[in-house]
Amino acid sequence: MTNNSTTFEKLCLRNEPLANHSSYEIGGNANFVAMPETPEELLILLQGCKTHGLDYFFFGMGSNLLFPDKPKKDRLYISLKNYVHWEMKPDKWFIASGTPMSMLSVAGLTYNLPGLEFTYLLPGGLGAGIYMNAKYGPHQINDIIETVYYIDLSDPTLNIRSIPTAECLYGYKQSIFQQNPWIIVGADMVMKPVEPVEGADDLLNRWKKWERASSLPSFYEFMNIEAAALHSKGIIIPSSMTEIDNYRSGKRHFEYPSCGSVFKNNYDYGTAVGALVDRLDMKNIAHGGAMISPFHGNMILNHDHATAEDVKYLMNVIMEAVDKNFGFVPEPEVVVVD
Numbered sequence: 001m002t003n004n005s006t007t008f009e010k011l012c013l014r015n016e017p018l019a020n021h022s023s024y025e026i027g028g029n030a031n032f033v034a035m036p037e038t039p040e041e042l043l044i045l046l047q048g049c050k051t052h053g054l055d056y057f058f059f060g061m062g063s064n065l066l067f068p069d070k071p072k073k074d075r076l077y078i079s080l081k082n083y084v085h086w087e088m089k090p091d092k093w094f095i096a097s098g099t100p101m102s103m104l105s106v107a108g109l110t111y112n113l114p115g116l117e118f119t120y121l122l123p124g125g126l127g128a129g130i131y132m133n134a135k136y137g138p139h140q141i142n143d144i145i146e147t148v149y150y151i152d153l154s155d156p157t158l159n160i161r162s163i164p165t166a167e168c169l170y171g172y173k174q175s176i177f178q179q180n181p182w183i184i185v186g187a188d189m190v191m192k193p194v195e196p197v198e199g200a201d202d203l204l205n206r207w208k209k210w211e212r213a214s215s216l217p218s219f220y221e222f223m224n225i226e227a228a229a230l231h232s233k234g235i236i237i238p239s240s241m242t243e244i245d246n247y248r249s250g251k252r253h254f255e256y257p258s259c260g261s262v263f264k265n266n267y268d269y270g271t272a273v274g275a276l277v278d279r280l281d282m283k284n285i286a287h288g289g290a291m292i293s294p295f296h297g298n299m300i301l302n303h304d305h306a307t308a309e310d311v312k313y314l315m316n317v318i319m320e321a322v323d324k325n326f327g328f329v330p331e332p333e334v335v336v337v338d
């Protein structure tokens with residue numbers, strides 16, 4: 001066996017529950033799952049897929065996904081959540097795609113880089129945040145990045161290319177990456193440290209050692225510990241971050257497995273999907289182990305060993321009811337993986 005094929009075998013987990021890689025805690029056992037820690041490992045996996053006749057699906061922390069109950073046999077599911085890395089230099093702050101977005105708010109307080117507070121407790125890695133153009137309130141990920149680095153899977157050289165944010169066709173939960181076979185490797189941030197930052201890796205190392213990166217309670221616990229540690233050092237936690245914590249805790253974001261909002265809001269209609277579900281008195285409706293959240297009409301919770309089919313059933317119930325009563329079919333935000 002060549003070195004690359006040995007590495008490919010080593011990187012692939014076999015018979016691995018996709019539920020372990022999704023904040024929904026849903027998904028059957030996949031024949032192949034891998035979590036590369038570097039772009040080099042990623043390229044070996046892509047090459048290995050070719051050799052073994054596998055197709056692939058890329059994801060991050062699995063916080064906006066619904067994995068299938070029966071994953072495809074000949075598919076490698078590749079999560080970039082272990083590609084956690086940053087380079088903090090005066091002229092550049094590069095962040096690798098697996099780095100949690102919420103880590104940016106903590107780093108912002110630690111290294112005096114304002115403007116990142118909105119990422120606090122926003123689940124998911126930066127790569128997917130760029131792909132989905134993740135947002136909180138009026139702030140979107142495209143506000144804070146300058147250049148995105150990606151691999152174009154249709155380019156046989158698989159070289160890393162770059163694109164400035166201005167060319168990324170950003171809109172509400174939209175980006176150019178959704179229209180192309182491009183894998184986001186990382187990005188340069190708009191804000192940069194004024195001086196090289198000593199010890200900037202400690203924060204990332206603590207996250208790398210933290211287990212269960214896709215579990216919402218575990219993610220919440222980690223970020224809380226980091227914020228409390230900063231507070232105990234005399235760093236003031238901005239009120240915007242406390243408000244985010246209060247809002248998300250109030251909506252029970254981290255208590256039950258979910259994907260956050262299931263549907264995109266329809267800004268032409270003008271009322272949030274959650275409020276429409278509320279008006280139709282549909283909160284608490286359950287099917288199998290899934291339930292429309294009692295706390296937020298646009299969330300479907302895995303409250304008791306739900307299957308992907310249970311969640312899809314409730315999605316259809318909501319889509320039909322909103323169409324019948326308000327005249328439009330809400331567009332899913334969650335990525336339903338086949």
Ligand SMILES: Cc1cc2nc3c(=O)[nH]c(=O)nc-3n(C[C@H](O)[C@H](O)[C@H](O)COP(=O)(O)OP(=O)(O)OC[C@H]3O[C@@H](n4cnc5c(N)ncnc54)[C@H](O)[C@@H]3O)c2cc1C
Nearest residue numbers: 059060061062063064123124125127128134135184259260
């Ligand atoms: C409790 C909760 C609250 C949430 N609140 C918000 C919120 O306030 N605002 C918001 O915008 N979202 C929210 N979300 C959704 C989620 O946080 C974002 O969509 C986030 O960007 C997903 O990141 P991820 O790494 O988990 O992506 P995944 O779920 O793993 O993947 C999502 C999509 O991105 C693609 N993708 C992932 N990584 C890459 C990559 N490197 N290159 C190319 N494509 C890639 C995948 O193929 C998939 O299509 C919430 C989710 C939860 C569970």
